[in-house]
Amino acid sequence: MWSQPCIVFKQPRKKLLILFMTVDGEPMSFFLRPSPNKVKLQPLITAGGGLLCNVQRSGAILLIDPEERGSVPETYVSTQYIYDCVERGEQLDVEHYRLKPEVVLRHSARLNNSKEEDAAILSYVRNHMTQTGGNRLWQEMEKKCVTSHSWQSMKHRYKTQLAKKLSGVEEEKRKLGILELATKEFESESEVRQHYTTLHFLQSNVVFIQLIHTHFSVIKALMKTSGDIPAALDLLLDPSSVSGPFWNRYDDGLLLSADAVLRQQLQEKYGEESLAKRIVFLELEG
Missing domain, CATH: 3.40.50.10190 (BRCT domain)
Structure with missing residues (x-):
């Protein structure tokens, strides 16, 4: 039942983000x-x-x-x-x-997690730290009756309540794993060296790591700043210190249309230098 493959979008990254759109292009x-x-x-x-x-x-x-x-x-x-x-x-x-x-x-007779069940979840997860991101681990926990709750409930409980109870070393590894996933979103075959340089920069900046809760916020900041890591860091640490406007996927679509009038409008909005950087960024992203 759980071996059914997930739906993966194959459109180029130049297209608008369509995580929650149907195959007909309609919003879910x-x-x-x-x-x-x-x-x-x-x-x-x-x-x-x-x-x-x-x-x-x-x-x-x-x-x-x-x-x-x-x-x-x-x-x-x-x-x-x-x-x-x-x-x-x-x-x-x-x-x-x-x-x-x-x-x-x-489970209707017993919805609340007990201390024993929380301990059971943490004990099992400690031995499978690299598998917490997907669903297979949690589905196995349900089959093994680690607790009396469904796998969705155990995963939700861990993500929202129990992850912070892990030891400092385990939590640090989890954060570094998230950062590595974030940088891979901007990696292409010709940018392997740049990827490892970026990863080293993020891992060595303790303040940056403490502010990152999910790789989604990192990706969003990098997209807004056309992959400019120092600018993305400034945006995450103190958004008020960075003046806009920031690039968005709608304007990316206009830029990729190659329409001369639209490109001139974008240049007036963002400036010639920012426009040139965005073109390079989109080429690397694709």
């Missing part, structure tokens, strides 16, 4: 009841080309926090789906995150 619609989690998901869904509806609409994917699944029907999907798509940089199979009735019924 999601619905989530008002909650703190909704505030976090809104910019992720929008940046990926999707739409988070304020009211429940026909055809919308109904999202719910795994730990709030007490009486949900089969049509609900774990909010972890959004986070995993963003972290992996690809549109995953939504069916792998659908909360089925039998899972709900099995």
